[in-house]
Amino acid sequence: MAEAWQDCPALGPGWKRREAFRKSGASCGRSDIYYRSPTGEKIRSKIELTRYLGPACDLTLFDFRQGILCHPVPKTHPLAVPSKKKKKTSKPAKAKKQQVGPQRSEVRKETPREGNKVAPATALLPVTASAPAPVPVPVSAPAPAPAPLCCENCGIHLSWDGIKRERRRTLCKDCRAQRIAFNREQRMFKRVGCGECTACLVKEDCGVCSICCLQLPNDVASGLFCKCEQRRCLRIVEKGKYDHSKRGPRVASRRHSRAPPLPPHAASQHPEPTELHISDQTPTAPAEFVYDCVEEDELKRLLPSIGPGSEEEARLLPHHTHQKRSASTRQLQLSSPLKAPLAVVTTPPGPVQDSGKRQAGSGFVLPQPDTDLVYLQEGTSSLMQVPGPAAASTENPAQETQGSAPGWVVALPQVKQEKADAPEEWTAVTTFLTSSTVQPGFLSKASGLDPPPVKREPPGPEEDGEENKEDDVSESAPAEEIGGIGTPVITEIFSLGGTRLRDAEAWLPRLHKLLAVNENEYFTELQLKEEIL
DNA sequence: GCCAACGTTGGC
DNA sequence: GCCAACGTTGGC
Structure with a gap:
């Protein structure tokens, strides 16, 4: 029976x-x-x-x-x-x-x-x-496994090989790489300032403050960033993100009590561990904004220039969406026409960064007509030109850039993008590419510049430091976590449907618009012009 | 024809 | 030897 x-x-x-x-x-x-x-x-x-x-x-x-x-x-x-x-x-x-x-x-x-x-x-x-x-x-x-071998973010099970060393956070490889990339851009943001306040508008160092007098390092690339006291972003200061008791931003020592959310893996549909949620944290930094807002179909609705009167809405965007996704799902396939991708590229400090400096000592390079990819180089805030067409595919940017079709790709540090011409056609693709998708030497090959020798730091302590600061937005990002020093890591790729920005006049106003929408958390048009000129 | 119950088999 | 997987059988 x-x-x-x-x-x-x-x-x-x-x-x-x-x-x-x-x-x-x-x-x-x-x-x-x-x-x-x-x-x-x-x-x-x-x-x-x-x-x-x-x-x-x-x-x-x-x-x-x-x-x-x-x-x-x-x-x-x-x-x-x-x-x-x-x-x-x-x-x-x-x-x-x-x-x-x-x-x-x-x-x-x-x-x-x-x-x-x-x-x-x-x-x-x-x-x-x-x-x-x-x-x-x-x-x-499925619920997150309480076992210690589960990624705190996506919940997937980890092998002991993946956590050889004791870490404060147990994250899988993908989640760790995402966090590092995220933190890098957070750090980047902190170094730039709003660009609109009176302090940011100051073009030269005062020469009299303690920073200037002591000639403290002001090298963004190296991470030793002591900004002239007269040029410190007032908005950040107001937000308490500068610690005037110290020299320079408090970024280097700032810690979140809770880690920012990471995009979960697609295979993991279960609720993420609560400790990775930051629902009470307003996503203002570009990277976080992208994580939260630039997503598939929602992009059209969320991007400021897409809908009529959407700019005002866009100001609210970072506050009303908190989507998270995994690296895999971040390869968004949007239904709208995608023609010229707009790549947001960050690269770890290294040779590319140096080559970018050669092109523009101030950190920015005006894109040349035959240049498609412009890399924003992490740390230096510089743009780097890459000849060739805009990558139509996120699968292999290196190959795509070797094509023949011309086009502009403006690279920004995960800044919300705005459509340049036809808003109704504007779509975006957000892609998270690991270093494996970009061949070593890709940048040097594309830019025609040979990368200078890389000064590599001992991996062990830095990686440990990285792991131990995973909830610190200002942590350094060891290249080995993301693909090796000198290897470009594309974190976000947007696609600009049918639009190619040919010159600065074309994209700067739009850039300014989108930046303004983004709560002044990034560059302004003025600052960009200043840097470019 | 459906389905519960039982038998068989191959992998471990 | 155990057992998951699945085929087969017989009652309804």
Whole structure:
């Protein structure tokens, strides 16, 4: 006689589970597990369940026999699962067949095959609808595993290889790279200032403040950034982001009590760990804004110049959307025509940065007519020209830039982009490319400049420092985390549908507009002109 | 024809 | 040897 169908909350509402014990035959006492889907389909095995749910649904942690989701239990767990040894001693093989179903079933439940796979409470409890499953999480939205080997951001399981060293935060490789990139741009933003306040409008150092008198380093690229006291952004100061008790911005030592959110992985649809949410933190920095606002179809609605009267709306954009996504999902495929991508490129400090300096000592380079990609070089705030067409594909920017079609691509540090010509055609593609997508030497090849020798810092301490400051927006970003020193890392790529900005006159006003929308958190037109001229 | 129950098999 | 997976059978 088959047991009654019972709810299986682990699979979600509507799912039923039944365990039928065999009462006769050679397999007497054995139990068969059946599931019934909300649509009434009967499933007899995990394979069938996977087939039914689709390959996207990972049933690795789903205990088919017990109908629960289980998480890996550390071997040191005090309530370790009884070993098979106990099973064998308690149930002689000969007596096995003489047992009636339920008794044998209980024995089987005590001895799951994957010894430490199932939480002990789960294994020892009868599986009934009323019995509280330890972790009855629907498969469609698995809860973050409490195990220490789970990425705090996306929840995926990590191998010990991925966390060889002790870290304050346990993040997978992708999430860590995203965080580092994010923090880099945060740091970048902090160094630039609003560009509109009276302090930012000061063009020259005062020469009398402590910074100037002491000739403290003012090298953004190196990270030793001590800005003239008279030129420190007042807005940032007002926000308390400058610490006047110290020389220079407090950026280097500023820490968030909670880490900014990282884009989760697409495969991980479950809620992210709350500690990575910063719902109370207004996303004003460009990178965060991009994370939050520039997304797929929402982009059209969110970008300031897309809809009529949208500029005013756009001022509110950073405050009303908090979307997060993974690196994979950040490769957005938008339906609107995408022709000339607009690449937002950041590169780690290194040779490219130096070559950019050669082109423009002030840090900016006016794009040349035959230049498509303009790299904003992290740290130097400089733009770098890259000949060739705008990359139409985010898959391989290096190849795309070697094409023949001309076009402008204006690179900005993850700044919300505005359509230049036809707002109704404006779409964007946000792409997160790892360094692997850009060939080493790509920049030098594209720019026609050979990168100077790279001064590489010892990786160990810096990486450790990086890891230990992952919730610090001003942390340094070790190149090895992202792709190696000197390797460009494209963090965001926008696509400008059918629009190519040919000269500064074309894009500066628009840039100014979008920057103004962005709460003055980045460059202004004036500052850009000053830098360019 | 449906479905519960049982048998068989191959992988581990 | 155990068991997941699945084929087969027989009752309804």
